Amino acid sequence: MEALRRSVRSLKFPNQLCLRFKSSAKRNDRPIVGVMAQELTFPKPNRTSYLYASHVKFLESGGARVVPVMINQTVEEYERLFNCINGVLLPGGPVCPMSSAYARSAKIFYELAIEANKKGDYFPVWGTCLGLHMLSYLTSGEDLLIVTNTKGVLLPLTFTDDAKESPMFRGFTEELMKELASEPLSQHAHRWSLALSTFNSNEKLKKFYKVLTTNKDGEVEFVSTMEAYDYPIYAIQWHPEKNAFEWTKPAIAHCPSAVKTTFHIAEFFVGEARKNFHRFESEEEERKALIYNYSPVYTGPVSGFEQTYYFC
DSSP states (O other): OHHHHHHHHTOOOOHHHHHHHHHHTTOOSSOEEEEEOEEEEEEETTEEEEEEHHHHHHHHHTTOEEEEEOSSOOHHHHHHHHTTOSOEEEOOOSSOTTTSHHHHHHHHHHHHHHHHHHTTOOOOEEEETHHHHHHHHHHHSSOOOEEEEEEEEEEOOEEOHHHHHOGGGTTSOHHHHHHHHHSOOEEEEEEEEOBHHHHHHOHHHHHHEEEEEEEESSSOEEEEEEEESSSSEEEESSOHHHHHHOOSSSSOOOSHHHHHHHHHHHHHHHHHHTTOOOOOSSHHHHHHHSGGGSOOEEOTTTSSOSEEEEEO
């Protein structure tokens, strides 16, 4: 027995094991992500803004809760909310990325995120579709997108060399990466795209972002996934959230590989939000802010989205 004790005491555990336990103590396992609402083109009484439920489900599938970021709030209100949540998602939509209420609130959160990250306060930002348009505009100060033939199409992704080193795709199996590169699994629902040639000729964008994937509409090669070099800021032109949660439109892939992509991307971004430790001042304040206080409306028969949250 004494020999056994000496044997156990002599064991040396790998440093990686120690680091793993050490890092888990610095992880937020109750992340809350804000999703940017946007104004309705034709508002009605008690319905002036909205967000699609698939973005909420997408984040929830990765282990996060969601708070809607309402439009037309004061800067002070946005600052207070920023200090309560652990990341923000800028969803797609038809509004203007320069002059809409959505654009105003997105700009405020983008600038708050840049400032926070510079100070060591890790705060991730994610842009989908219009969100990529928004982030490219905020970074470059110019509206650089052009019209492409990409409204409702499925395309394979063309991965760049930088994608191999990106943490975004680190959890993907080699088989899934090959399927994404060879099969039309990424859903595109946009008229405007950031041409790769435009990206490469714009110094502000090139200095800020690296391109992870591109796509072609038959003629124009455009940026479909990019991430910032120095900040946890990510943007995609395609819609991974739709694979698992939207069924109305035909050009959405629902095969196992497409659905796996939904959950891998969600897990990645929520994992980024876990690195942030903002919190609400009280449980009551947190409860009042959560999306659970609102009921989604079934909109599948009249739109391309199964469920929509509406706000006053």
